[in-house]
Ligand code: ADP
């Protein structure tokens with residue numbers, strides 16, 4: 001079944017020296033449980049499409065539907081994972097992954113248990129009370145993903161999640177992340193300029 005429908009999205013940026021057509025009539029669907037990668041060079045509109053799907057930015061024309069409902073503003077059912085991990089250095093790993101639940105006032109016993117299970121399952125059981133700078137870059141990206149999963153989003157948007165890592169850890173972390181997403185049966189859209197990452201996912205070229 002379809003989770004996301006992107007219909008005829010165009011985006012024109014108006015600036016002092018004219019306009020930039022960042023997206024020209026883009027349409028695609030993402031089914032539940034699918035992991036889709038959008039690949040294309042810098043400047044081709046990847047950040048723009050993610051911002052529009054998340055509801056942070058309005059398209060010039062076209063519509064985005066999630067579960068058949070039109071998205072017009074940022075939505076709690078969407079989780080966003082950024083290029084660099086954005087972990088808080090002065091908070092432990094456990095306290096970092098609980099931030100989203102704290103903000104949503106859902107830091108209860110059941111949710112803490114669920115998040116603890118995620119950390120234990122994905123190799124972070126011994127690091128719950130460590131601080132981010134005591135972990136490798138790859139581990140920190142795993143923490144960032146678990147933090148996004150903690151709020152139980154229906155859709156995850158991943159913006160160049162491996163670009164801050166060196167080549168070796170990029171391979172390992174992209175394995176890790178696709179494994180976690182598949183095992184947790186999540187639907188995700190990832191954007192990247194790195195064509196080598198296409199091998200894990202269904203790909204759309206922009
Ligand atoms: P990517 O993420 O693939 O690098 P972007 O979505 O950031 O691409 O940008 C697509 C195009 O739109 C580029 O030409 C970029 O310079 C332009 N652009 C992006 N954001 C803005 C903005 N806020 N104002 C004007 N032009 C923009």
Ligand code: ADP
Nearest residue numbers: 013015020041042043044046047048083159160
């Ligand atoms: P990335 O490709 O990593 O997404 P960009 O350099 O394309 O980074 O964009 C970074 C930020 O700058 C985005 O918020 C984008 O909207 C904005 N931006 C990109 N190009 C322009 C532009 N020509 N004018 C104004 N803002 C821009």
